[in-house]
Amino acid sequence: MTSMTPSRLEAMTNRLHACVTVLVLWLIATSPWVSMLRRIPSGAGALTYAHVVLGLIALPCGLAYALLCIRGPRRRLYFPWSAEGLRAVGRDLSGLLRGRVPAAEGGGLFGLIEGLLLLALLLAAVTGAGWLAARGSEVALAWREVHLLAARVLVGLTVAHVLAVSAHLLEFLRES
Numbered sequence: 001m002t003s004m005t006p007s008r009l010e011a012m013t014n015r016l017h018a019c020v021t022v023l024v025l026w027l028i029a030t031s032p033w034v035s036m037l038r039r040i041p042s043g044a045g046a047l048t049y050a051h052v053v054l055g056l057i058a059l060p061c062g063l064a065y066a067l068l069c070i071r072g073p074r075r076r077l078y079f080p081w082s083a084e085g086l087r088a089v090g091r092d093l094s095g096l097l098r099g100r101v102p103a104a105e106g107g108g109l110f111g112l113i114e115g116l117l118l119l120a121l122l123l124a125a126v127t128g129a130g131w132l133a134a135r136g137s138e139v140a141l142a143w144r145e146v147h148l149l150a151a152r153v154l155v156g157l158t159v160a161h162v163l164a165v166s167a168h169l170l171e172f173l174r175e176s
Contacts, residue, residue, distance in 0.1 A: 033045075038138075056132070066121070078115030088108040
């Protein structure tokens with residue numbers, strides 16, 4: 001990544017965003033039909049195997065996307081743990097209660113949602129891989145529980161992200 005131009009980095013980030021989006025949406029949509037406990041059942045169908053394979057693909061794609069998103073000072077946009085960053089989140093939350101759409105760029109609530117979504121994606125992918133690696137053992141059930149929790153958080157944050165993007169698109173359309 002050291003010799004890439006900003007436009008090439010942006011293009012790569014956009015492609016990874018599209019890839020991660022498709023993978024996550026497919027994994028979420030098919031998860032109700034995946035039935036595993038300690039191991040992949042002997043009679044598992046194509047959806048179960050596809051979920052495992054695409055989940056494993058989501059891990060490096062999600063990691064690469066997260067690394068591109070948080071490179072350099074952009075990290076503060078997604079993880080606003082400074083006093084100033086938390087004030088921006090607070091301003092966005094109070095504005096939201098007054099009917100104002102938070103800013104899309106520059107951190108704040110929208111950036112925090114995106115950062116937490118990145119973490120949930122990585123946690124779901126890592127725990128899914130851990131569950132697969134521990135298959136057949138007692139610890140596989142613990143990996144499964146954490147994976148299911150991470151997946152539920154991922155779903156909730158994905159919904160919040162889609163709602164935030166939709167609100168910004170509506171705001172944009174109103175202004176034009």
